[in-house]
Amino acid sequence: MRCRRCDSKAVINMRQHKLSLCAEHFIAWFQDHVARTIERHHMFSKDDRLLLAVSGGKDSLVLWDILIHLGYNTDGLYINLGINEEISYSDQSAEKCFRYAEKNHLFLHQVNIPQKYGLSIPDAAKKSYRSKNRTCALCGLTKRHVFNEIATKYQYDVLLTGHNLDDEASVLFGNTVNWLGKYLARQSPVLEASSSGFTKKAKPLCRAYERETTAYAIIKGISYFEQECPFAAGATTLSNKVLLNDIEAETPGFKQRFYLSFLKAKEEGLFDPSLSDRNTDFQPCSRCGQPTSNPEVCNFCRTWENILVSRDS
Numbered sequence: 001m002r003c004r005r006c007d008s009k010a011v012i013n014m015r016q017h018k019l020s021l022c023a024e025h026f027i028a029w030f031q032d033h034v035a036r037t038i039e040r041h042h043m044f045s046k047d048d049r050l051l052l053a054v055s056g057g058k059d060s061l062v063l064w065d066i067l068i069h070l071g072y073n074t075d076g077l078y079i080n081l082g083i084n085e086e087i088s089y090s091d092q093s094a095e096k097c098f099r100y101a102e103k104n105h106l107f108l109h110q111v112n113i114p115q116k117y118g119l120s121i122p123d124a125a126k127k128s129y130r131s132k133n134r135t136c137a138l139c140g141l142t143k144r145h146v147f148n149e150i151a152t153k154y155q156y157d158v159l160l161t162g163h164n165l166d167d168e169a170s171v172l173f174g175n176t177v178n179w180l181g182k183y184l185a186r187q188s189p190v191l192e193a194s195s196s197g198f199t200k201k202a203k204p205l206c207r208a209y210e211r212e213t214t215a216y217a218i219i220k221g222i223s224y225f226e227q228e229c230p231f232a233a234g235a236t237t238l239s240n241k242v243l244l245n246d247i248e249a250e251t252p253g254f255k256q257r258f259y260l261s262f263l264k265a266k267e268e269g270l271f272d273p274s275l276s277d278r279n280t281d282f283q284p285c286s287r288c289g290q291p292t293s294n295p296e297v298c299n300f301c302r303t304w305e306n307i308l309v310s311r312d313s
């Protein structure tokens with residue numbers, strides 16, 4: 001297998017793009033691929049201050065590497081969830097983020113949930129919800145709150161996440177199977193800032209296969225935490241990924257077509273944008289000041305208040 005650009009030995013064959021490349025040309029191609037995604041979806045410019053949510057996994061660290069290479073002004077945000085039960089997931093992923101930031105002289109915000117709120121996510125979920133898989137519901141609620149809090153407090157223009165094409169196709173599949181119109185209307189590479197206090201959000205890896213981000217991390221020697229969060233086991237998005245990988249193996253390019261056709265259909269007006277929950281009326285939460293569609297107290301504050309009452313009773 002030869003590199004399409006220079007005819008030396010290829011290190012990756014991307015059947016979905018009908019393209020095989022050597023290490024040097026793959027890195028250049030992938031950086032350019034992400035740069036084109038940023039431009040294509042009008043995500044941000046070199047004048048914007050960007051805040052990237054990093055988890056210690058490959059996708060967010062690869063994205064940070066590419067953004068710095070492309071000359072974007074990007075700080076990181078690591079949220080320590082206190083998930084250290086079966087494996088020391090949070091401690092080890094924190095270590096990867098700190099190391100990467102230190103090595104590359106980058107600024108990393110850190111928010112430690114057990115220190116800030118008094119309980120780790122798994123312990124808080126035990127007080128809040130009965131079943132184990134609801135840990136992810138509390139985790140998602142908490143992460144969304146902290147992301148928006150830090151982005152607003154430090155006046156970042158855009159909040160970025162490392163979701164890749166496999167993530168997006170898997171979520172799209174789940175939303176389509178269940179015909180969740182509100183979520184389909186909302187799923188997008190970019191969510192514009194709203195007047196009600198949400199920071200603009202973007203996913204610059206949304207057109208990148210997970211296999212490509214892995215190859216980038218390995219070739220560039222980026223040290224990342226390889227294990228999944230223990231609570232991810234059994235999640236529907238993971239089983240959707242397995243299913244989509246099987247189809248992709250039979251039909252190269254399937255995931256890309258599925259996701260990009262969805263974006264095209266949205267551009268052509270398949271979904272009424274008013275279905276998106278961003279069009280709901282929001283007002284500031286009386287506790288934390290973040291936007292909420294609840295009458296007075298946001299879901300985050302109400303949930304954590306109940307958890308702490310239950311812990312202390």
Ligand code: SF4
Pocket residue numbers: 135136137139140229230231232
């Ligand atoms: S798998 Fe669940 S608990 Fe683990 S990081 Fe993701 S949302 Fe949080």
Ligand SMILES: [Zn+2]
Pocket residue numbers: 003004005006007008021022023024025
């Ligand atoms: Zn080459």
Ligand SMILES: [Zn+2]
Pocket residue numbers: 285286287288289290297298299300301302
């Ligand atoms: Zn609140």
